[in-house]
Amino acid sequence: MAKKKSEALSYENAMSELQKIISDLQAEAIGIDDLSEKVKRAAELISFCKNKLRSTEKDINQFFE
Amino acid sequence: MDQPTRYTLFELNEYVRRIMALNFPDALWISCELAQVNESRGHYYLSLVQKEEPETLFAEDKILAQSEAVIWAMDYRKLKRKLGSQFSQVLKPGLEILIHAKVEFHERYGLKLRVMDIDPAFTVGKLEMKKQETLKQLKQKGLLDKNKELELPKVLQNIAVISSERAAGYQDFHQQLIGNPYGYKIGFQLFTAAMQGDQVSREVVSRLKMINDQSDFFDCVVIIRGGGAKLDLHAFDDAELCTAIANCKVPVITGIGHDIDETIADLVAYQALKTPTAVAEWLVQQNLYFEMEVLEQGRSIKDLVQIILSENQFELESLSQALQLIAKGQIQNQDRLLNYIEEELPRNARSPIKNEDKSLEHLEAVLKLLNPEEVLKRGFSMTLKDGKPVKEASELKAEDVIESVFAKGKIKSRVIKK
Numbered sequence: 001m002a003k004k005k006s007e008a009l010s011y012e013n014a015m016s017e018l019q020k021i022i023s024d025l026q027a028e029a030i031g032i033d034d035l036s037e038k039v040k041r042a043a044e045l046i047s048f049c050k051n052k053l054r055s056t057e058k059d060i061n062q063f064f065e
Numbered sequence: 066m067d068q069p070t071r072y073t074l075f076e077l078n079e080y081v082r083r084i085m086a087l088n089f090p091d092a093l094w095i096s097c098e099l100a101q102v103n104e105s106r107g108h109y110y111l112s113l114v115q116k117e118e119p120e121t122l123f124a125e126d127k128i129l130a131q132s133e134a135v136i137w138a139m140d141y142r143k144l145k146r147k148l149g150s151q152f153s154q155v156l157k158p159g160l161e162i163l164i165h166a167k168v169e170f171h172e173r174y175g176l177k178l179r180v181m182d183i184d185p186a187f188t189v190g191k192l193e194m195k196k197q198e199t200l201k202q203l204k205q206k207g208l209l210d211k212n213k214e215l216e217l218p219k220v221l222q223n224i225a226v227i228s229s230e231r232a233a234g235y236q237d238f239h240q241q242l243i244g245n246p247y248g249y250k251i252g253f254q255l256f257t258a259a260m261q262g263d264q265v266s267r268e269v270v271s272r273l274k275m276i277n278d279q280s281d282f283f284d285c286v287v288i289i290r291g292g293g294a295k296l297d298l299h300a301f302d303d304a305e306l307c308t309a310i311a312n313c314k315v316p317v318i319t320g321i322g323h324d325i326d327e328t329i330a331d332l333v334a335y336q337a338l339k340t341p342t343a344v345a346e347w348l349v350q351q352n353l354y355f356e357m358e359v360l361e362q363g364r365s366i367k368d369l370v371q372i373i374l375s376e377n378q379f380e381l382e383s384l385s386q387a388l389q390l391i392a393k394g395q396i397q398n399q400d401r402l403l404n405y406i407e408e409e410l411p412r413n414a415r416s417p418i419k420n421e422d423k424s425l426e427h428l429e430a431v432l433k434l435l436n437p438e439e440v441l442k443r444g445f446s447m448t449l450k451d452g453k454p455v456k457e458a459s460e461l462k463a464e465d466v467i468e469s470v471f472a473k474g475k476i477k478s479r480v481i482k483k
Contacts (some may be wrong), residue, residue: 015399022406025413032421039414044231048406053396053403060392 011052018045076297078172087174100131102156106280107138109156113164113178134166134178144183151185154297159263178232196302203304208311212335217316218284219355221348224253225276225283225315227269229260234291234322234341237400249352253287260290263301270309271319280314287348289320289341301328310334313404314476315388319346416455458483 021042024030030038066115072080082473101112111134116126133430136144155162165182203209228235235255242251258268269288276286288310300306301321305327310317316335321328338344362415433439437447448455449468455461464481 008398011399015402018406022409022413025410028417028420035414035417039410042406042414043412046403048217049403050397053399057393057396060396061387061444062162064389 009048010047014045014048014052018042018049021045066084071313073173076171076375078175082170082172085168085170092165092167094163094165094184095178096128096161096187097132098161099158100155101158109136109141111135111156132176132178134164134180134444136180140179142179148185149182155183155185157297159264160188160354161191166373182344192299193220193301196299196329199302199304199307200332203307203311203329203333206308208308209333210334211311212313212317215316215335216270217335217351217357219351221284222250223283224251224348225272225279225286226253226289227258227272227276227286228341229258230255230257232260232289232291232341233330234289234320237291238287238289238320238341238345241342245349247356247453249349249354251348251352254283260461261297261300264298266303266306269306273309273313275394277314285316285335285348286313287320288334288375289322289344291322291341294345298323298328301330301331306330307333318344318347322372355431440474441470443474446471 020035021030024038097115098302099111100114103110113132113134114128115130117129139268148155156163163184164178164180165184166178166180168176169179170176179424194474200209226235228238242253245251256272258272275288276283297320301319310319310330313331317333318336318338319328319331320333320338320341321330322340324339336347337345424430437458441447445468449470450465452468459466461480463480465483466477467480469476469478
């Protein structure tokens, strides 16, 4: 499910989803049952965003070569 | 009635001859204008005239006197040896000459001047005087610079040429123009006119008139003539010819084949050059100047474009740098944010677990307190009747058998009294 979702994922959406998870975590609004899944999702989103940043950086460098 | 004395024609003419011979024993210097020259078997027959001084340049000349003269072949050869090429130059119709001649009268052929000598210096002087006079008049009429004030087209493509096809100079001109090293295609049209003799002025004026009628088509007029005797040039001092050049609607370029400015035609022309070849070179040069100008313009456009391009290039460069900085800055910010989130995530994720842990521990403790076994261990015992806990003494009556459960072991007992 996560994979399917990340295909059409934009950085902005990923970031807002990530921030939602963090704020839910901080507000202790996530039950233990969902915790693992949510944290896993958060890690995936972080990785997705980082990749997006690296590829954007690479693109930018190529534009100015 | 007396018969008047009769003479035969011969007697009369013989008488006249004697009178003439007596009165003109020696040759005389006579100035006159040469109207016509005819050669026959080495003898030169001249028609001499004297015209009234014209009041204006173009007035018809009125003939005051006319006589026939001859240069016998023998005398001609002597003069030719003495004067060289100058001699034949002077013997041109229209020239003023000073002859040393014997006045002779022949019974059959009448009065004839026998030319013994000619003074070419007189002719040259006369021509020079006439030239100065013409020059003065042209100057007074403001014609000297009139043609020069015309605007010469920058590119010369259609040229009217006044010359004689047979003139050596025309061939030079033709070749020089056709074979120009830059490959310019310069069109020209020949207007044939006599370039020597007494027809020069009349013919050149008429050709100039024809060219003037097509003045929109022609870029300039070229009058060329290759070499020739210096005295022949006087035709190009002619007032009428020079006036026509001055009034021509297109610029006139002369290449009359001599040093520049020797004729008035050169002075009134837009541009005077020494030879027909020089004229051709000059025409080509004008086109070359234009081409160079165009190339120069092209170069400065290129330079200008280069400057504009490098200015913009510089601006783009700085924009590009700014863009990179901003874009990378944004990425850095996001990086920092992500790193922060990444660091915080485990802590945030563990905190609910810790909380749950604490709750469970508490529950466990509570549970522990509530466990009956634990109570029994502290010395309490539990009473059961029929396997069920007894909570109130009223539930029992005497003789009931009850079971007491201890931390370790159990007993059965009977209720003795209630």
